[in-house]
Every structure is written in C-alpha cells, then in structure tokens.
Amino acid sequence: MPDAPSDAVLDATGVAKRFGAVQALKNASLQVGAGQVVALMGANGAGKSTFVKILTGVLKPDAGHVRIRGRDSTVSNPAGARKWGLVPVYQEPSLIPDLSVADNLRLGDTAMAPFRHWVSELGLPDLDPDALIRSLPLASLRIVDLARALAIEPDVLLLDELTAALPTDLVERVLRVVRAQADAGRSVIYISHRFTEIAAICDRATVLRDGLTVGDVKIEPGIEERIVEMMLGGSVAAAVTEGRTARPLAAAPPRLSVKGLKTGTRLTDVSFDLHRGEVLGVVALEGQGQDELFDTLAGNRKASAGTVEVDGSPRTFSHPADAIAAGLTLVPGDRAHALLMSRSVRENIAIPLLARFRNWGAIRMGEEAAKVAHAIETLQIDTRAQGEVRRLSGGNQQKVTIARWIAKGVQTLLLFDPTRGIDIRTKRQIYSLVRDLADQGAAVLFYTSELAEVRLACDRAVVIFNGRVVDVIDAKDADEATLMRAAYGLTGKVPA
Numbered sequence: 001m002p003d004a005p006s007d008a009v010l011d012a013t014g015v016a017k018r019f020g021a022v023q024a025l026k027n028a029s030l031q032v033g034a035g036q037v038v039a040l041m042g043a044n045g046a047g048k049s050t051f052v053k054i055l056t057g058v059l060k061p062d063a064g065h066v067r068i069r070g071r072d073s074t075v076s077n078p079a080g081a082r083k084w085g086l087v088p089v090y091q092e093p094s095l096i097p098d099l100s101v102a103d104n105l106r107l108g109d110t111a112m113a114p115f116r117h118w119v120s121e122l123g124l125p126d127l128d129p130d131a132l133i134r135s136l137p138l139a140s141l142r143i144v145d146l147a148r149a150l151a152i153e154p155d156v157l158l159l160d161e162l163t164a165a166l167p168t169d170l171v172e173r174v175l176r177v178v179r180a181q182a183d184a185g186r187s188v189i190y191i192s193h194r195f196t197e198i199a200a201i202c203d204r205a206t207v208l209r210d211g212l213t214v215g216d217v218k219i220e221p222g223i224e225e226r227i228v229e230m231m232l233g234g235s236v237a238a239a240v241t242e243g244r245t246a247r248p249l250a251a252a253p254p255r256l257s258v259k260g261l262k263t264g265t266r267l268t269d270v271s272f273d274l275h276r277g278e279v280l281g282v283v284a285l286e287g288q289g290q291d292e293l294f295d296t297l298a299g300n301r302k303a304s305a306g307t308v309e310v311d312g313s314p315r316t317f318s319h320p321a322d323a324i325a326a327g328l329t330l331v332p333g334d335r336a337h338a339l340l341m342s343r344s345v346r347e348n349i350a351i352p353l354l355a356r357f358r359n360w361g362a363i364r365m366g367e368e369a370a371k372v373a374h375a376i377e378t379l380q381i382d383t384r385a386q387g388e389v390r391r392l393s394g395g396n397q398q399k400v401t402i403a404r405w406i407a408k409g410v411q412t413l414l415l416f417d418p419t420r421g422i423d424i425r426t427k428r429q430i431y432s433l434v435r436d437l438a439d440q441g442a443a444v445l446f447y448t449s450e451l452a453e454v455r456l457a458c459d460r461a462v463v464i465f466n467g468r469v470v471d472v473i474d475a476k477d478a479d480e481a482t483l484m485r486a487a488y489g490l491t492g493k494v495p496a
Contacts, residue, residue, distance in 0.1 A: 007033055007034060008031045008032060008033055008067075009032055009033060009034050009068065009069060009155060009156055009187045010030070010031065010032045010055070010066070010067070010068055010086070010156055010187065010189075011030075011031045011066070011067045011068075011070075012028070012029055012030045012031070012051075012054075012055060012064065012065070012066045012067075013029045013064060013065050014027055014028075014029065014063060014064040014065065015027070015028045015029070015051060015054055015061050015063070015064030015065075015066070016028070016061060016062045016063040016064055016211075017047075017050055017054060017059060017061050017062050018062055019391055020391075022391065023211055024047050024050040024211055025047040025050055025051060025054070025061075025211040026047075026210070026211035026212050027064075027211070027212050027213065028047060028051050028064070028208060028211065028212065028213050029206075029213045030051070030055075030189070030206050030213070031206075031216075032156065032187045032188075032189060033187065034185055034186075034187055035182050035183070035184075035185045035186070035187070036182060036187055036188070036203045036204065037178060037179065037182045037187075037188040037190055037201050037202045037203055038187075038188070038189055038190065038202065038203065038204050038205070038206060039190050039191070039192065039198045039202040039204070039205040039206070039219070040052070040189055040190070040191045040205075040206055040208070041191070041192075041193075041198070041205050041206070041207050041208070041227060041231060042207055042208035042209055042231050042423070043209070043231050043395075043423040043424070043425055043426070045210075045393035045395065045396065046208040046209055046210065046211065046231070046423075047208050047210075047211040048160070048191050048208055049090075049091060049160055049191075049393075049394070051208070052088060052090070052158050052160055052189070052191065053088075053090075054066070055075075055081070055086060055088075055158065055189075056075065056078055056081040056086055056087075056088045056158060057075040057076055057077045057078050057079075057080050057081040058077075058078060060076070068084050068085070068086070068156075082152065082154075084155075085154055085155030085156055086154065086155070086156045086158065087149045087152050087154035087156070087157055087158070088149070088157075088158040088159075088160065089142075089145045089146050089149050089157070089158070089159050089160065089162055090145075090160050091160045091161045091164070091191075091394060091421050092334070093133075093138075093141040093142060093144070093145045094145065095133045095141060095144065095145065096133060097132070097133045097134035098132065098133070098134060099132070099133060100129065100130050100131060100132055100133070101127065101128070101129045101130070101131055101133065101136075101144055102129040102130060104133060104144075104148070105129075105148060108148060110148050110151050110152065111151060112129065114150070114151035114153075115147050115148060115151040116129075117151075118146070118147035118150040118151055118177075119143060119144065119147040121147075121173065121177060122143045122146060122147055122170065122173050122174060122177060123143065123169065123170045123173045123286075124140060124143050124144075127140065127143075127144070137286075137287070137291045138165045138333050138334050139165050139166050139167065139170060139286045139287075139449075140286075142162055142163075142165050142166060143166075143170065143174075146159070146162060146174065146177075150177070150181075154186065155186060155187060156186070156187045156188070156189065157178075157181060157186065157187070157188045157189070158188075158189045158191075159178070159188065159189065159190050159191060159192075160191045161191055161192060161193070161394070161420075161421040162174060162192075163175075163192060163194065163197060164192070164193075164194075164417075164420040164421040164449075165333060165334075165417065165420050165421075165449065166286065166449060167284065167285040167286040167449050167487075168285065168449070168451065168484060168487070169285050169286065170286050171197070175197060175200055175201050178190065178201050179200075179201045182201075182203075190202055193421070193422065193423050193424060193427075194450070195224045195227075198219060198227075199219060199221075199223075199224075202219045203218070203219060204216060204217065204218055204219060205217050205219060205223070205227055207227060207230040207231055208231075209230065209231055214230050215230045217230075228424065231423070231424070253275070253276075253311075253312070254273040254274060254275055254309070254312075255274055255275060255276045255310070255311060255411070255412055255443035256273070256274040256297075256308070256309070256310060256328070256412055256443060256445070257272075257273050257274075257307075257308070257309040257310075257312075258270060258271055258272055258273075258274075258297075258306070258307075258308055258309075259271045259306055259307045259308075259309075260305060260306035260307065261293065261296065261303055261305070261306035261307075261308065262303060262304050262305035262306050262467075263289075263292040263293070263295070263296045263301050263302070263303050263304060264292050264301070264304070266287060266288065266289040266291075266292050266467050267289035267292035267293055267296070267467050268289065268466070268467030268468055269306075269467065269468045269469075270289065270293055270306075270462075270464065270467070270468065270469050271306075271469060272462045272469060272472070274412070274443045274444075274445055275443060276441050276442070276443050277438050277439070277441055277442075277443070278438060278443055278444070278459050278460070279434055279435065279438050279444040279446055279457055279458045279459050280443075280444065280445050280446065280458065280459065280460055280461070280462065281446050281447075281448060281453070281454045281457070281458035281460065281461030281462070281475075281478070282445060282446065282447040282448075282461065282462055282464065283447075283448070283451065283454065283461050283462070283463045283464070283483050283486070283487055284447070284463065284464040284465065284487060285465070285487050285488070288464045288465055288466060288467060288487075289464055289466075289467040289468075290416075290447050290464055291416075293464070294330060294332075294414055294416045294445075294447060296308075296317070297317070297323065297328055297330075297414055297445070298317075298320055298323050298328065298329075298330035298414055299317035299318065299319050299320040299321065299322050299323035299324075299328075300320060300330075302316075302317070302318060303316075310326045310327065310328070310412075326412075327411030327412050328411075328412045328414060329405045329410065329411075329412070329413055329414065330414040330416065331398075331401050331402055331405070331413065331414065331415050331416065331418055332401075332416055333416040333417040333420060333447075339389050339397060339400060339401060343388070343389060344388065344389070345376065345381065345389060345392070345400055346369075346372050349372045349376070349400060349403045349404045350372055350404070372403075376403060381396050381399045381400060381403060394421045394422065395421075395422040395423055395426035396426075398418060398419075398420075398421075398422055398426070398430075399426070399429075399430075402415075402418065402430070402433070406433075406437075410437055410442045411442060411443070412442065412443045412444075412445070413434075413437065413442060413443070413444045413445070414445050415434070415444060415445065415446045415447065416447045417447055417448055417449050418430055418446070418448075419448070419450065419453065420449070427453075430457075431453075431456050431457045434446065434457050435457065438459075446458055451478075451480040451483045451484060452480060454473075454475060454478040454483060455475050455476075455478050455479070458475050458478070459474075459475055460472060460473065460474055460475060461473050461475070461478050461483065463483065463486040463487055465486070465487060465488070465489040466489060470486055470489055471486040473486065
C-alpha cells in the first residue's frame with residue numbers, strides 16, 4: 001500500500017455515518033495530495049457517495065475527522081465546502097430543471113465567461129445558456145454541471161460517476177480536462193466503475209467495502225484484478241469478471257418493427273426489427289437521436305414520420321400509457337425521473353400493478369405483495385433501507401426501476417443506459433436478468449454508452465449516426481473499435 005501524501009490537501013480519517021438501521025460508513029479514510037487524481041472505488045452501497053457528501057458538507061459525520069490543508073474542516077454545508085475550495089459534481093445533476101442554464105449559474109454565483117470556456121472545452125460549444133435545464137439530455141446536464149464546477153477553479157474537485165451518462169467522445173474530453181487539472185496542481189477525487197478511465201488518469205485508488213476503507217493502491221498495469229478483489233472479495237471477483245458471449249439471434253417474427261422513424265431534428269430515419277427472445281443493442285455518440293428514439297417508443301414524444309408496428313399491427317403513441325398498453329415499457333437513463341424517492345421500495349415497484357389488482361376500488365394486497373417480493377428476489381435488491389428509495393445505493397435504485405416491470409410482466413423492455421453508475425457485480429446481475437428475460441420470450445432494446453456491454457448482453461447492435469441507422473453488427477463482431485468506427489459514421493455499410 002503506497003504511503004499517503006505528506007502534503008495532503010485533503011485528509012479524512014475514521015469517518016462514520018449511519019442512516020437508521022443502515023451503517024453507510026463505518027471507518028472510511030482518504031488522503032489526496034496536490035496534483036493527484038485519486039480514484040474512490042467500491043461496489044454500490046460501499047459508501048462512496050455518502051463519503052463525498054460528508055466531505056462537501058451535505059451530510060454531517062457521526063465520527064471521524066476531515067482536515068483540509070492541515071486544518072480541521074469546519075464544512076457544514078456545500079457553500080462552506082466551496083469556501084474551502086472543495087467543489088463536487090454529484091452522480092445526479094444538481095440543477096433546477098425549470099430554470100435556464102444561465103439562471104442556474106446566477107444562483108450559484110458562477111461567472112458566464114469561464115463557464116462558456118469550459119463547456120466548449122468539454123465538447124458542447126453550441127450550448128444555449130437560455131435553454132431550460134429540463135429540455136437538455138442527461139449527458140448535456142453532466143457537462144453543464146462539470147463546467148460550472150471548473151469555472152469556480154476548485155482546489156479539490158470531487159467527481160461522482162461523472163462519465164456514466166456520457167458517450168465516448170465526451171468521456172475523452174472529460175478525461176483530458178481532469179488530467180490537466182491535476183497537472184496544474186489541483187486535486188481530484190474520481191469515482192468511477194470504469195477501469196479504463198481509472199488507468200488513464202488516476203494516480204492511486206482508495207477502495208471501500210461495506211463502509212470501510214480496505215486498501216489504497218498505486219495505479220499500475222494489472223492492478224484491476226487486485227482492486228476487484230478488494231471491492232468484492234476474491235471468490236466473488238472471479239465470478240463477476242468472467243465474460244459472456246451473446247447468443248446468436250433465434251428465428252422469430254418481429255415483436256417491434258420500426259420503419260423510417262423521424263422525431264424532431266435529431267432522429268431523421270431509423271429502421272430496425274426487434275424480435276422476441278432478442279436483446280438488440282443501440283450504440284450512438286451524444287446527440288445522434290437515441291434519446292428521441294426511446295422517448296418516441298415510450299410515448300413521451302410523437303413521431304413526425306415513419307411507422308411503429310407491434311406484433312405486426314401499426315401503433316401510434318400519444319402518451320406513455322399508449323406504449324405501456326402495447327407492452328412497451330421504458331427504464332429511463334435518469335432513475336430520479338422514474339422513482340418516487342420519498343416512497344418505499346414496495347410502493348415504487350407496485351405502481352404498475354395498481355390497476356391490475358383493483359377490484360371495485362380495493363387493491364388485492366396479497367397478490368401485489370407476492371409480485372413485489374418475487375421482483376425483489378429476482379433482482380437481489382438490498383431492502384435494508386426500503387423505507388425510502390432515496391436511501392438506497394444507485395445500483396439498488398436502478399434495480400427498483402427494472403423490478404416494477406418484472407412484477408408487472410415484461411413484453412418489450414426499453415432499457416436506456418441501465419448500468420450507468422453501477423458496480424461490476426450489479427452490472428453482471430442486470431446482464432444476466434436481461435438474458436433471462438429474453439430466454440422467456442421478452443424483447444429488449446438496450447442503449448448503452450459503454451461499448452463493451454454490447455458483447456456482454458446483446459445479440460446484435462444497431463449503430464445510429466446523424467439520426468440514421470448506419471450499421472447493424474452481430475455481437476460476435478461487436479468489438480469496441482468496430483462499434484466506435486461505425487458510431488463516428490466511418491462505415492460504408494448501410495443496412496437495407
């Protein structure tokens with residue numbers, strides 16, 4: 001274990017935090033030196049986000065000490081953290097959706113000129129400051145949040161799964177900027193489940209497991225297996241790192257057939273067939289129409305051209321209820337939009353069941369409870385904090401968004417980046433679940449911003465560039481280089 005820096009800008013030791021029956025942190029420690037990028041790693045529920053919120057004054061620790069530049073920290077709120085030079089970018093954007101980008105900057109006393117500089121450096125030079133936050137896709141919101149933080153010129157930048165909602169082109173820009181911050185003498189705490197990113201920009205990794213700091217290692221070639229072992233334990237690590245090759249497509253009539261679909265200005269001409277028993281991947285860089293595609297199929301937007309057929313019958317969706325009635329159910333990329341955060345796990349999973357289990361106004365609680373219990377068991381949801389979904393880890397929250405449709409019964413599942421911000425073990429559970437659903441006859445449309453997932457979970461992948469499908473690639477041929485080339489439009493093959 002490498003020594004902690006003697007000139008630590010931030011030195012946290014023995015930090016503990018309890019939420020009711022859940023001990024989120026037991027004994028967590030972290031040291032970050034000037035000019036260092038330190039990865040904070042651990043499985044979902046290990047306590048990473050809680051630790052960051054304590055460091056930045058959102059939460060008050062029950063025990064432990066935090067020292068900044070050798071002085072005991074008196075950070076008691078985010079504004080206080082900013083005065084100490086600590087600025088976070090949380091896993092979910094901390095922006096007010098009904099205000100414009102410019103209004104959000106004014107609320108945070110952030111100057112427009114440096115913000116414009118950083119948002120351009122990060123790949124969104126044409127961002128309209130007058131655009132409402134709620135009108136922007138999640139990836140753009142993450143860039144806005146980061147640009148706002150960089151404009152403050154923080155001494156310590158805390159990034160919680162920042163790249164999990166970003167396509168590869170924007171990820172590369174973010175990594176360059178983060179490394180440049182360290183080269184300029186600033187410190188960065190970087191939370192990510194992507195080992196390629198950790199290897200590219202981090203100097204060390206501090207690993208949490210079950211609320212404890214279990215190790216601190218130097219980033220060097222081959223360290224990934226050691227980190228996985230520390231996060232999950234040796235026997236579990238071996239099980240979850242085994243790859244799985246997607247099966248060949250079975251012959252079956254299309255469950256969902258999309259022809260010439262156009263929505264707005266970004267989705268211009270998309271066609272594909274999705275079969276029962278198939279997991280069809282969708283690959284695209286930021287802003288190529290994938291958001292509009294899923295929103296249209298889920299009934300959140302109306303198509304301006306093209307057709308959608310379900311089991312051979314033309315369908316039009318004017319409302320999400322229309323899509324759900326046709327058997328199309330969406331798990332959105334932003335789980336905060338899908339969940340009632342102050343309600344219980346049971347209530348969140350049972351939402352689609354309410355109409356089914358009514359009898360002259362009464363809900364048949366026994367049947368509902370059985371369905372909910374089955375979904376919780378299937379997805380192995382940690383329900384220790386089930387009094388409120390907001391108390392769950394990000395991975396368990398994502399499982400809840402999927403579990404509600406497992407409880408209802410799945411025909412066609414629309415998954416938009418379902419493993420965003422999820423640890424290795426939970427990712428593998430979702431891959432396995434998706435394959436099991438397909439084995440049982442469900443059809444799954446699976447957009448992912450992580451190209452490696454296509455081989456792990458899908459049978460085929462359609463690649464969208466400039467609002468059109470430019471390639472269809474079998475899972476066995478879907479290596480990252482091939483997918484990336486197609487995603488940039490560098491292919492001469494256009495499906496018939």
